[in-house]
Amino acid sequence: MSKLLVTGGAGFIGSNFIHYWLAEHPDDEICNLDILTYAGNKTSLVDIKEDPRYTFIEGDIRNPDVVNDLIKDADTIIHFAAESHVDRSILGPEAFIETNIKGTYVLLEAAREHGVHLHHVSTDEVFGALELNSKEKFTESTPYDPSSPYSASKASSDHLVRAYHETFGLPISITNCSNNFGPYQHPEKFVSRMITNLIDGDNVKIYGDGKYVRDWLYVRDHCAAIDLILQQSKVGETYLVGGMTKDVNNLEVAKMLLDYMELGEDRIEFVTDRPGHDRRYAVDWSKLNKDLGWEPEHSFKDWLHETVDWYKANEAWWRPLKEEAESTYKKTGQ
Ligand code: NAD
Numbered sequence: 485m486s487k488l489l490v491t492g493g494a495g496f497i498g499s500n501f502i503h504y505w506l507a508e509h510p511d512d513e514i515c516n517l518d519i520l521t522y523a524g525n526k527t528s529l530v531d532i533k534e535d536p537r538y539t540f541i542e543g544d545i546r547n548p549d550v551v552n553d554l555i556k557d558a559d560t561i562i563h564f565a566a567e568s569h570v571d572r573s574i575l576g577p578e579a580f581i582e583t584n585i586k587g588t589y590v591l592l593e594a595a596r597e598h599g600v601h602l603h604h605v606s607t608d609e610v611f612g613a614l615e616l617n618s619k620e621k622f623t624e625s626t627p628y629d630p631s632s633p634y635s636a637s638k639a640s641s642d643h644l645v646r647a648y649h650e651t652f653g654l655p656i657s658i659t660n661c662s663n664n665f666g667p668y669q670h671p672e673k674f675v676s677r678m679i680t681n682l683i684d685g686d687n688v689k690i691y692g693d694g695k696y697v698r699d700w701l702y703v704r705d706h707c708a709a710i711d712l713i714l715q716q717s718k719v720g721e722t723y724l725v726g727g728m729t730k731d732v733n734n735l736e737v738a739k740m741l742l743d744y745m746e747l748g749e750d751r752i753e754f755v756t757d758r759p760g761h762d763r764r765y766a767v768d769w770s771k772l773n774k775d776l777g778w779e780p781e782h783s784f785k786d787w788l789h790e791t792v793d794w795y796k797a798n799e800a801w802w803r804p805l806k807e808e809a810e811s812t813y814k815k816t817g818q
């Protein structure tokens with residue numbers, strides 16, 4: 485039996501990970517430390533509220549007393565907690581510096597003191613942008629070149645995690661994954677925003693010319709990748725996790741959704757572009773495939789359809805978040 489300390493487990497990927505883990509590892513226990521920002525949502529975990537294997541602690545990863553107390557009982561930390569939205573980092577970078585850099589530092593210090601393995605969940609955005617229409621993909625050796633306050637803060641946290649491994653011998657692992665989508669994603673993000681806008685009779689909002697490319701990864705595939713790495717990888721490794729085998733731009737994703745939801749292309753609306761908008765991300769996940777045999781379970785299209793169905797069936801989950809999500813876009817004109 486293992487005891488996991490999950491940070492940010494009330495967020496999108498963290499809550500999917502907790503569901504995934506308890507189903508796949510029924511003898512394990514999970515403590516979820518989450519401060520419940522606008523992105524944290526206890527209703528995502530309401531079904532396991534009474535599960536004796538699960539504990540929720542409302543608290544801040546920047547608080548060393550809280551963190552030290554919880555780490556004492558943990559075998560592994562899975563660190564999801566972060567400010568995660570690029571547009572919000574443009575409106576106000578400070579929270580990103582605080583949580584993503586300082587919070588990670590506090591966790592590293594506590595992990596070092598107690599000799600606990602820390603798995604750091606990071607992003608492909610640390611590598612900056614690739615050229616449109618090129619064949620190039622990010623690999624584990626691509627140099628860091630972040631563009632936004634969000635990605636710069638995640639890059640800093642990655643460097644800190646590696647430095648604690650090199651300098652203090654802390655057992656760590658890192659995943660840099662691409663754009664996740666799936667159930668329980670806050671309706672501020674591209675796919676979840678488009679689906680909920682369309683359900684509400686609103687348009688999909690496309691930044692700039694829409695010819696921006698992301699590498700879409702279904703959240704459950706991401707959870708399975710972290711599981712494999714925790715079970716089988718050597719300590720100190722970094723793995724890239726992505727989903728797509730060919731480029732699909734934002735406009736094409738919007739059209740796939742409209743097609744599945746039987747709506748016309750007149751529902752596409754072009755809006756102000758994001759400053760510093762990275763043109764293209766593409767992830768080469770062959771190291772993870774070669775070392776541990778990981779690959780995405782289904783096609784992007786299948787997962788996208790499943791995600792539309794989930795949002796249609798779970799309006800009670802996203803409805804209370806929708807107004808707050810759109811208030812950010814009132815400030816950016818998007
Ligand atoms: P999210 O914004 O949905 O959730 C973040 C969670 O962290 C929330 O529950 C929030 O309350 C919690 N949190 C924030 N500050 C905290 C603090 N100081 N102390 C404790 N808890 C705090 O994020 P997500 O999309 O689930 O992303 C999870 C992780 O994965 C992040 O580190 C993000 O950078 C990384 N990531 C996300 C994606 C993606 O596509 N969503 C892709 C690559 C990497």
Ligand code: DAU
Pocket residue numbers: 568569570571606607608609661662663664672673674675677689690691694696697698734758765
């Ligand atoms: O690549 C991994 C990253 O993916 C994660 O590290 C971040 O936490 C996560 O938020 C995500 O960042 P992006 O900025 O790529 O995701 P977002 O959903 O905000 O936007 C995806 C693309 O869609 C991007 O090109 C901007 C565009 N977009 C976004 C929104 C919300 C639109 O065109 N319209 C929209 O309404």
